[in-house]
Amino acid sequence: MDSESWKLLRSVCILSFLLGSFCVYQSLHAVVAAQEEQDTQPSVTLQVNASNGAGRLIPDTLFGIFFEEINHAGAGGLWAELVSNRGFEAGGQNTPSNIWPWSIVGDQSSVYVATDRSSPFERNKIALRMDVICDGNGCPSGGVGVYNPGYWGMNIEEGKKYKVAFYVRSSGDIDLSVSLTSFNGSLTLASEKITFRLFQCRASASDVSKWIKKEVVLEAKGSDHGARLQLTTTKKGSLWIDQVSAMPVDTYKGHGFRNDLYQMMADIKPRFIRFPGGCFVEGEWLSNAFRWKETIGPWEERPGHFGDVWKYWTDDGLGHFEFFQLAEDIGAAPIWVFNNGISHNDEVETASIMPFVQEALDGIEFARGDANSTWGSVRAAMGRQEPFELKYVAIGNEDCGKTYYRGNYIVFYDAVKKAYPDIKIISNCDGSSSPLDHPADYYDFHIYTSASSLFSMYHQFDGTSRKGPKAFVSEYAVTGKDAGTGSLLAALAEAAFLIGLEKNRYSSTFPHLLRL
Secondary structure, three states: OOOHHHHHHHHHHHHHHHHHHHHHHHHHHHHHHHHHHHOOOOOOOOOOOOOOOOOOOOOOHHHHHHOOOOOOEEEEEEEEEOOOOOOOOOOOOOOOOOOOOOOOOOOOOOEEEEEEEEOOOOOOOOOOEEEEEEHHHHHHOEEEEEEOOOOOOOOOOOOOOOEEEEEEEEOEEEEEEEEOOOOOOOOEEEEEEEEEOOOHHHOOHHHOOOEEEEEEEOOOOEEEEEEEEEEOOOEEEEEEEEEEEEEEOOOOOOOOHHHHHEEEHHHOOOOEEEOOOHHHHHOOOOHHHOOOOHHHOHHHHOEEEOOOOOOOOEEOOOHHHHHHHHHHOOOOEEEEEEEEEEEOOOOOOOOOOOOHHHHHHHHHHHHHHOOOHHHHHHHOOOOOOOOOOOOOOEEOOOOOOOOOHHHHHHHHHHHHHHHHOOOEEOOOOOOOOOOOOOOEEEEEEEEEEEHHHHHHHOOOOOOOOOOEEEEEEEEEOOOOOOOOOHHHHHHHHHHHHHHHHHOOOOOEEEEOOOOO
């Protein structure tokens, strides 16, 4: 290094040292100054009067939950069904169709799989056809067939029992292994063989080709949180399979709810539950809206539907009946939200709305009607003779600004009040700042905003009229960027908003119950 370079390097080092020393001095000086300032400031005391006379009475019905089929809260969550796309309907009605998440065990040289429209159920005609090309020792060890990984893998636990049910028919003898295996199929956790021979009952080929229901209970000999269900055979020929179900034997009261997630909900101690949505009720298009009549009856006869708002298929095992059962089990008053002829993208004109009105009235009768009534008898056939409690309904979801909402609302309101005058009706229109222009018992208030905005809404209802409809705050959450994807700031903002609700004693819910 020449002398000039050395001088430059030395100057830079000296300058860096001086600047660093100055920064350290400034930092220490600031800390000392802050400490001195703090020492000179008087202490602050917060006094809280928690005596009985100082507070406001809060009704025990103030808090509840909102359950929507979003993020697999039901399918793959609370509802204990382990099989995803149990009826092979998710790929659409045109065959052959996509069978995802089902996959093949074997390869195209040993088995061919495709859907057709041979199902025995009128409301869901798709079934799976499996042509086994190999035979006996010519098949891979373990056989060929199909498997289902459920939702992100099936949580199979050692010592627990699982009921597997499915429908099957064949061109010849049936020799089928029903197994719970590890995530890659290499380890068998539980297995049982299903056989059906022609000679067993002197059946003819035409008899064995008829659909039969098979059920087995499998006890797991090991655990795997990412397990799968396999249906395999080494018998050459054609098999048809449909409506495959696998559920833990131990669900809450046998009602089909996962014990762990049910308990999480019960621990909240909600006094009401709003269901089944939300946007799930509306759909992006009415053709994909939740229609309650499609979700009742035996599970295998329900057609299921694609929830086009949240973009996934549901078999609707968690349907209209199950939601009312859930409300009763959890000790919460049911609040049924029904479609009012409006989706995110299309609407039914008021002049043509009566079929939707009748559907709502039928849905109320299903819950409340006598066992001898038209729809009450359908409920009774599902095993429930006595009516469910239903005192609250909401006409639509977030539809107040839609063209035909007010006109449709009035038709619904008049029809429900005429048939069930005791039922309280909830409007989608906000009445917190100005009176509603239509009759209602409650108005639905939704807010999704930043933490700073929600915190400031502590006073939202302070000036609201105490006459007329009451507020029902059924959806709220911090969603702004100032609180990230979840933080203490967001929790404080939501808590402040809730304190404002408690102060004004309005009904409120917790945010969406998502997949836990």
